[in-house]
Amino acid sequence: MKPAINHPGIPGSSGRASLRVYLLLITLIVLVIIFFRMPRPCQEPLTYRIGTVDARFGLSRQEFADSVGKAASIWGKPYARALFREEPGGKIEINLVYDYRQEAADKLKKLHYAIGTTKGAYDDMKVRFENLKAEYERENSALASDSNVYHKRLGAYNAEIEAGRQRGAVTEADYRRLTAEKGELNNMRENLQARQEELKRIADILNSMTVVINDIATNYNLEVVKSQDTGKRLGSEFSGGDYVSKDGKQTITIYQFDDENRLVRVLAHEFGHALGLKHNDNPTAIMYRLMQSDSLSLAPDDLAALKGRCSD
Secondary structure: OOOOOOOOOOOOHHHHHHHHHHHHHHHHHHHHHHHHHOOOOOOOOEEEEEEEEOHHHOOOHHHHHHHHHHHHHHHHHHHOOOOEEEOOOOOEEEEEOOOHHHHHHHHHHHOOOOOOOOHHHHHHHHHHHHHHHHHHHHHHHHHHHHHHHHHHHHHHHHHHHHHHHHHOOOOHHHHHHHHHHHHHHHHHHHHHHHHHHHHHHHHHHHHHHHHHHHHHHHHHOOOOOOOOOOOOOOOOOOOOEEEEEEOOEEEEEEOOOOOHHHHHHHHHHHHHHHOOOOOEOOOOOOOEOOOOOOOOOOOHHHHHHHHHHHOO
């Protein structure tokens, strides 16, 4: 019988077990190193950059950037350091986009409508809306009636002109009467066209009022008004902006604001989402789902959520 030969470097079962343990230890060490080297929430500032700034808001790029900076600083105050930092290649792109919400508010401001965010502003705008809507319906009904009269007279006029053409002659009296009728029909047509344009103007105001009223209404769970043009575009909640993180890209887009204070607050709300914070149930908080306060200070609910996030 030949003696067993042990070849160095070829481990037996106990050697393989030792190797597995060794590799497991190495893996655990690597994971621990990665864990402690990864930046913890709030330890390193999130970076942002200014993207699109629509000139129709009347803000320069620098003015918008200043407002963004004010909003970003709100979240860093409890820690006495910045949680956000502007960089040319910042990961969060911040845009100012002009859409139907701001357009509606601007139209009403030009007509000297007071735009507010309180329940009192809602009540005042709702009364004006109902009065203007009633006026629109009266004028529209009258226009339809007068339009029917015009088309009947126009039809009779055209029939008489055709009859005279077939006869080959028109009396002097009929000529004067038809000439006068043509002048009256021209005046009626111009009047109807002017009234149609006025109704379009009123309808445009009503649509703008619908947007503004419903913006306030959703903040106080009040009755909304319906409009065929705007109904499809309005969601269950109004928002002056939103934060989106998709496919590795982060964006904050602002759509509507009334003044700088409101702009900063909307931005601060979206920055909260960028930090990973969710909505809370405090109506005075920056992270409340609706905009019911103009405060630019973090509420206790905001602070608690921030502390919980930053201590993860």
